[in-house]
Amino acid sequence: MYTINAMPEQVPAEDLDLLSGVETATVGHWRLMGFMNRAIQPLLPGRRVVGTAVTLAIAGPDSTLLHHAAGLLRPGDILVIDRLGDDKYACWGGGVTVAVKASGATAGIVDGPCTDLTEIIDSDFPMWSRGLSPITTRIYDLGGGMNIPVSCGGAVVMPGDAILADESGVLVVPRNEVRAVAEKALGMQERGKQREASVRDRVEKLGDLSGASAKVLAKLGPA
Template sequence: MFVINEMPAQIDAGLVELLERVEVATIGHVLHSGFVDPALRAVLPNKRVAGTAVTLRIPNADSALLHYLTAHVRPGDIVLIDRCGDTRHACWGGVITNAMKLAGVKAGVVDGPATDFSEIAKVDMPMWCRGPSPITTKILGLEGAMNVPVSVGGQVVKPGDAVLCDESGVIVLAPGEARAIAERAIKMQEDEIVLLERLRKGEKLPDISGATALVEGKRQH
């Protein structure tokens, strides 16, 4: 049986642009939740993309619903796939990569393996997964769910969430909270530029960060 829900509303283009100025690791200084398991790693280096979460839950070796989704995705979407614990079968390969790229999909995030990494590089499709596998899914037509809440890397993802991916990992944000978080992170990144300039001029990091005062204030004599 297949559960098919409508495609979610896409997040504002201005918010996407703002998020793509943010490093995921900077948000890690602000938040402790929302992050996908870091075992889901970028296939391609030096990519940072943000977009709207489109979700799939496809158990076992059946990728019929993923093929179906390629006719419905839109430019700006990021496809996140709950594989229900299957770490053996690669649901995402060269054909899916090309179909998603042609549809304008920003990235794929699979809680499981993928395959055809050379094709992913050739097409330049940003991709996060648990590594490669040569064993692929099949078009079985058994079951699955599209645009439902899913679990990807231990993180609940709802269709329409804001997603930001880069070399450090993947974070999922509620659309209503994403702008404030992005603005705070960008301010931190700007402050870091000032900090690095102070270091280059000879100041010491613990003096700037306050670590010197904290440690020496509790130093045993």
């Protein structure tokens, strides 16, 4: 059986533009939910992408629905694939990469392995996955779901959520929280740059700025 729901409304471009300046690690300074398991890592280094989540749930050795979904994607979409616990079969390889990139989609994220790393690199298509596997899926017509709630790397992903992915990992942000998260993170990053410059120029010490030295000295007591 297949469950295929309508394509989600895309996150407003101005919100994604704001989010594109954010590092996932900055959000990780205060937010605990929405981060995918750290085992889901980029296959192409030095990339940061933002987009609208289009979700897919496919099981085991079958990728029939993925091939169909590749023809439905839009520019700005990020395809997020829940492999329903499978860590053996690579559902994503060179051929899927070509098809998904041709749709204009921004990136792919797989809670499982990929294959054909060289072809993915040659296609210059950003991908996040749990590594690589030489054992691939087939067209077994076993069913699946598209644009349904999924779990990817332990994070709940709803179709239409915003995705921020970079070299540190992948973050899922509900669409109605994107602007608030981005504005807070950008403010933190700006203050961080100022603090780093102060430490670099030896104007101040990191322990003084963070408050760590005061805590240590308080525990040590009077000299």
